[in-house]
Amino acid sequence: MALMITDECINCDVCEPECPNHAISMGEEYYQIDPGKCTECVGHFDEPQCVMLCPVACIPVNPAHVESKETLMQKYLRLTEAA
Template sequence: MALIIKDTCTNCDMCEPECPNDAISFGDEIYEINPQLCTECVGFYEEPTCVKVCPINNCIIVDPDNIETEDELLGKFAEIHSDLL
């Protein structure tokens, strides 16, 4: 499952530098998460670091349009970070 940043984002800049996949970037108005790069930190951490550091409750949620299993997320992690394996 990729994550999505809701419009309650205050652009605090906390999430972008924490993403190990460089999936977060500034969009037209708020930060956005690229679903092709988001692994919910599977392969790196127990929980998504962007959610952990976000000061706004429930601002970063599961993207209902990009539901993936943990195995799919691990596969995406392996593709993105083949240099680490």
């Protein structure tokens, strides 16, 4: 399940540097998450770091990108092999 950032984002810049997959970047109006890179921190941490740090709780699961923990781990392995 890739995460997404909603329009409630206040652009506080807390999430972007904490993403181990570099999946978070500034969009036109607020930060966005690349679902191709988001593993919900599987392989890195026990919990998504962006969700833990977000002061306005604007990072829910992206319903368009529902993935199992196994799929997220496969994505993590693919991303770390490419690095």
